[in-house]
Amino acid sequence: MTRTAIVTGGARGLGAAICQLAASQGYRLGVLDLRREDCASLIGTLPGSGHVALQADVTDEHSMRAAFDEFGVTPDVMVNNAGIVRFGALLEQSVADFRASVEVNLVGTYIGAREAGRRMVAQGRGAIVNMTSLNAVTPGPGAGAYPAAKAGVAKLTEHLSLELGPLGIRVNCVAPGFIDGGMSTPVYADPRVRQLRGGAVPLRRLGLVEEVAKAVMWLASDDAAYVTGHQLVVDGGVAHSVLLQLPRKVD
């Protein structure tokens, strides 16, 4: 039987890479994003057939419910990938920007997981993968509410795994590091930033959107059947590299 997946924020960036990989693995997709035309354009590039463009706002539970209804079947896999960043120092950031980040990243993930989980319970199985960030592990100065919101998503993932595990549903998250694509495209357009950040990673380069997609689809797959409540950090080792940056001996 054809496996199915809904990917939020699926029209571009990491979400589009996840959709590409899932479609190549035979999944029938619900590509969910703010604009139906963007979802439809992406679908035009996907292998396979039967993919559906779903227009919804992850912060709006009614539009999310309508999108799931439109998809028509309970997805085997739900990827809560939609996210935003509103840059700004904490002392300068507006409360509206802080709220918007929490709303899309954290509340939006909750709404997506709740909608998928309620439906997956009826069939006693399913896999949910949420998108966090390196910022959930170690906050980046100037990222506003983003680190707090993503850390919230990581904790929400653990919490969901406890409540949904006994119902046959696994819930995990992926924390990408310095990724050359999606919302970071403008950041890495500056060659000095590319060199600085890429060079500071133990694997000595930025990550690819395809490498994040592989981690997501591994957690979604039966190969990860005994993995739940886990945050898989995909960062070339940078989260644990403080002593690499601060050597004991300097030549």
Ligand SMILES: NC(=O)c1ccc[n+]([C@@H]2O[C@H](COP(=O)([O-])OP(=O)(O)OC[C@H]3O[C@@H](n4cnc5c(N)ncnc54)[C@H](O)[C@@H]3O)[C@@H](O)[C@H]2O)c1
């Ligand atoms: N690119 C990176 O470097 C990076 C690193 C770590 C984590 N992430 C995370 O990966 C995820 C994808 O980011 P990206 O880099 O692909 O960003 P992106 O901006 O390229 O794509 C995000 C997509 O989400 C959609 N979206 C935003 N708000 C939405 C809403 N309310 N409802 C529905 N869709 C909405 C956008 O329309 C867009 O298509 C995000 O959760 C982001 O925080 C990205």
